[in-house]
Amino acid sequence: MVFEKPSGPSYLMLKPDEATFMDLWHLLFSPVLKNRKFIECSPDTGPREFRQRWLLFISVVVQNILFKSGKSMKKIGDMLELWLNRLSSNGGLIGLFINKLKGKMITPEKSSETFISVVGNLDTRVDLDKSIRNDDVKYKPLLSMMASKFSYENANFVSNSVKNHWHMDFLGLYSFWNDNLKLQSTKAIIVQDKNSKPNLIVVAFRGTQPFDADQWRTNIDISWYEQPDVGKIHHGFMCALGLQNNKEWPKEIEQNGTLNRYYAYYTIREKLKTMLHANEGAKFIVTGHSLGGALAILFASVLILHEETWLLEKLEGVYTFGQPRVGDQKFGKYMKDKLKTYDVRYMRYVYCNDMVPRVPYDDKSLFFKHFGDSLYFNSLYQGQVLEEEPNKNYFSLFWVIPKILNSIWEIIRGFLIPLVKGKDYKDTWFMVVFRVFGLIIPGLPDHLPTDYVNVTRLGSLNKLPDLQIPQDSKAE
Numbered sequence: 001m002v003f004e005k006p007s008g009p010s011y012l013m014l015k016p017d018e019a020t021f022m023d024l025w026h027l028l029f030s031p032v033l034k035n036r037k038f039i040e041c042s043p044d045t046g047p048r049e050f051r052q053r054w055l056l057f058i059s060v061v062v063q064n065i066l067f068k069s070g071k072s073m074k075k076i077g078d079m080l081e082l083w084l085n086r087l088s089s090n091g092g093l094i095g096l097f098i099n100k101l102k103g104k105m106i107t108p109e110k111s112s113e114t115f116i117s118v119v120g121n122l123d124t125r126v127d128l129d130k131s132i133r134n135d136d137v138k139y140k141p142l143l144s145m146m147a148s149k150f151s152y153e154n155a156n157f158v159s160n161s162v163k164n165h166w167h168m169d170f171l172g173l174y175s176f177w178n179d180n181l182k183l184q185s186t187k188a189i190i191v192q193d194k195n196s197k198p199n200l201i202v203v204a205f206r207g208t209q210p211f212d213a214d215q216w217r218t219n220i221d222i223s224w225y226e227q228p229d230v231g232k233i234h235h236g237f238m239c240a241l242g243l244q245n246n247k248e249w250p251k252e253i254e255q256n257g258t259l260n261r262y263y264a265y266y267t268i269r270e271k272l273k274t275m276l277h278a279n280e281g282a283k284f285i286v287t288g289h290s291l292g293g294a295l296a297i298l299f300a301s302v303l304i305l306h307e308e309t310w311l312l313e314k315l316e317g318v319y320t321f322g323q324p325r326v327g328d329q330k331f332g333k334y335m336k337d338k339l340k341t342y343d344v345r346y347m348r349y350v351y352c353n354d355m356v357p358r359v360p361y362d363d364k365s366l367f368f369k370h371f372g373d374s375l376y377f378n379s380l381y382q383g384q385v386l387e388e389e390p391n392k393n394y395f396s397l398f399w400v401i402p403k404i405l406n407s408i409w410e411i412i413r414g415f416l417i418p419l420v421k422g423k424d425y426k427d428t429w430f431m432v433v434f435r436v437f438g439l440i441i442p443g444l445p446d447h448l449p450t451d452y453v454n455v456t457r458l459g460s461l462n463k464l465p466d467l468q469i470p471q472d473s474k475a476e
Contacts, residue, residue, distance in 0.1 A: 010226035012041040013235065014056065016063040024060065027053055059222045066220065070213030077118060077211025082107070084121045084430065089114065113160035118210050119152040122431045123450040125424065126161045129457045134196040141347060142456040143193065144287035144319035147204035149449045151189045151292060158189055168193045171201075171275070176264035180239035181214050186264045186295065190271065192282075199282040200316065201275055203268055205299075207290030207322075219291060219324065219356075222368070230305065231331025234324075234368060237294045241265045241302065251306045264295070265302050269311065276314050283316040289449060290356055293323030297335075297346065304338045317345040321452040322356050325368035332371025339372070350374045350389045351451045352410075353403045355443035358394035375461065379410055381454060383461040394443060403442035410445065411435045417454075425454065 019038035027036065031053070038060060066073075089106040090096040099105045108115045116124065128146060132138050150158045155173040162170040171190040178185040187206040193199065208215045223235040227248070235243070242263030244250065255262050276282055288296040300318050303311055327335075339346050348370070350357045357370070370388055377383045391399045414435055418426035427435070431450050438445040445451075 010042045010044065010232065011224065011235075012039070013223045013225075014039060014060055014063070014221060016060040016221075017067065019060050019064065024057055027057055027060075055222060059220055062220045063217050066213040066217050073211045073213045077209070080211070081110075081118050081121075084118065085115050088116070088121070088124075111154050111156055113156040115154060116157060117152045117154075119149070119207075119449060120157075122428060122434065122448050123149065123453055124428055125453060126165050128166060132457065134193070138456060138459075139196070140200070140285060140317065141319055141349070142453075143200070143202060144204070144285055145289070145321055145349075145449070145452050145456045147189065147191055147202045148207070148287050148289040148292055148321055149453065150191075151187065151204040151206040151288070152209065162191055166191075166193075167195065174262075174264075174267065176242065176267060177261040178218075178240050179243070179245050180236065181218070183214065184260075185212075185214050185218070186240045188264060188268065188292075188295075190268075192275075199279055201272065201282055201284040203272070203284060203286050203296075203299075205264075205286075205288035205292035205295040207288060207292040215291060224328075224368075227305070227331075230301075230334050232328040232368075233298070233301075233331055234294070234326050237291070237298055237324075237326055240291070241295050241298050249302055249305055265299060268299070269303070269308070272311060272314075276311070283314050285316050285319060287319040287321075288323070289321040289452065290323070290447065293320030293348070294326050296320050297323065297348075298326055300339075300344065300346075301331075301335060304335075304342070309342075312342040312344060315342070315344050317347065319347045319349070321349045321449075322351065322354050322447045323348055324356050324359070325370045327368060327371070329369050329371075332369060335371055346372050348372060348374050349452060349455060350376050351455055352377065352379050352446045353391065353394075353399075353406060353443040354446040355394045355441075356447050357389060358392060358443075377451075377455040377459050379406055379413065381459045383455070383459045385461065400442075404439060407435070407438040407442045407445070410438065421458065 015038045017038075023036060023038055027039075028050075031049075039056070085108050086105065087093060087096055089108050090099045096105065125146075129142060132142055150161060151173075153161075158173060159170040162168050169192040171192055173189050174187065175184040176186040176188070177183075189204050189206075191202045191204070193202065208219055218236040218240055221236040224232045225235050225238075226232045242265040244253065244263075253263070253266055255266060272284055276284065286296040286299050288294070297318050297320055300312075300315065303315070348357075357374070370392075373385045373387060374389045375383055376386050376389050391403075411432070414427040414432060418424075427450065431445075431448070434445045434448060
């Protein structure tokens with residue numbers, strides 16, 4: 001990866017491809033960061049405690065593993081995706097075997113409306129819950145989560161599902177350039193709901209695809225830079241959104257259409273302006289699952305940074321699901337104050353022991369900390385509003401046994417819930433496999449879309465924070 005020194009006053013950049021075994025050894029046992037060629041940081045910056053250096057060590061090692069195994073991961077993912085679609089298209093394992101014998105095995109095209117991703121095979125639901133009307137408090141979170149789930153799919157699948165199942169307009173699937181990774185790693189879909197009042201435009205950023213090593217490297221990289229008067233922000237997430245090398249966030253840029261290098265923030269911002277000017281009564285939602293959730297809230301933060309007042313008045317809310325932390329305490333205070341000023345509701349859903357919203361965590365805020373109110377749901381889909389989710393550090397030994405016990409319960413509940421709520425809540429066999437795998441890595445199945453879809457349909461909240469209640473300019 002190529003890094004250029006940010007112009008901000010404080011920064012810490014990791015260059016994992018330049019780290020040797022001895023470099024990593026010295027990092028663990030020496031707090032001195034000078035002459036570490038794989039770490040670039042401002043003079044007053046650097047982890048002094050062992051736990052902080054340990055996080056850097058893990059980040060560098062895992063990034064190098066991902067870099068070297070990227071091609072293998074992609075091959076495995078493509079093969080798994082192919083066979084999952086063959087199974088579903090041929091009516092299961094027995095149907096696949098019979099069709100194979102007859103020479104009639106169905107293999108859907110990867111770009112077809114029937115081909116679904118690995119994430120899609122974990123939760124195959126395409127319909128919205130018809131019992132939740134568009135004036136229900138649950139409607140926008142449900143629409144947001146379903147759009148976030150669809151963002152993992154190909155354009156034809158999304159178009160067919162949005163038009164024929166949701167009866168809404170599909171406005172496109174877009175790919176965006178990442179200057180840090182030097183490839184098009186960021187994707188988003190845009191959907192318009194003309195049935196709601198006011199009309200809603202939904203921008204859903206795609207989360208991390210399970211076998212995409214580059215996206216995992218973005219997640220694992222805990223490099224950060226400080227935005228003046230704003231705070232410390234996750235460098236990798238910002239690059240995925242369109243951060244410019246050595247230019248921070250200029251309000252306007254020239255995008256290179258010849259090389260098809262369009263940046264997510266700038267492109268989506270202009271598309272929103274065009275669509276909202278054409279439909280002045282409309283508003284928009286920004287949403288995403290996992291990495292997509294991080295991009296959603298950071299998209300709003302750059303709008304605030306650029307003082308895009310008109311767009312912020314049109315922003316109905318930011319809804320994120322399983323979102324990782326994106327900045328430090330100073331950034332958190334900045335965002336809380338600004339979201340309140342612009343009357344933007346921010347709903348961050350955290351399901352049970354989901355590991356992604358809980359790492360990395362550092363009490364001294366050298367790395368990242370969540371801000372705002374998390375909507376925490378337990379495995380019975382009961383919710384409560386918290387400043388910080390319980391078990392805020394995933395690696396806490398105190399929580400190991402409770403997490404394993406909960407994983408056992410979720411396997412059992414997966415078989416019970418369709419008996420109570422209907423077949424629409426039946427886990428796919430692929431999701432059952434992941435729930436069993438959760439006995440080894442508790443919290444991993446909790447991050448998958450299935451339970452986030454369920455909590456937007458079945459979850460109940462004990463209390464709603466003020467920012468989530470329609471008020472004044474946001475009233476409908």
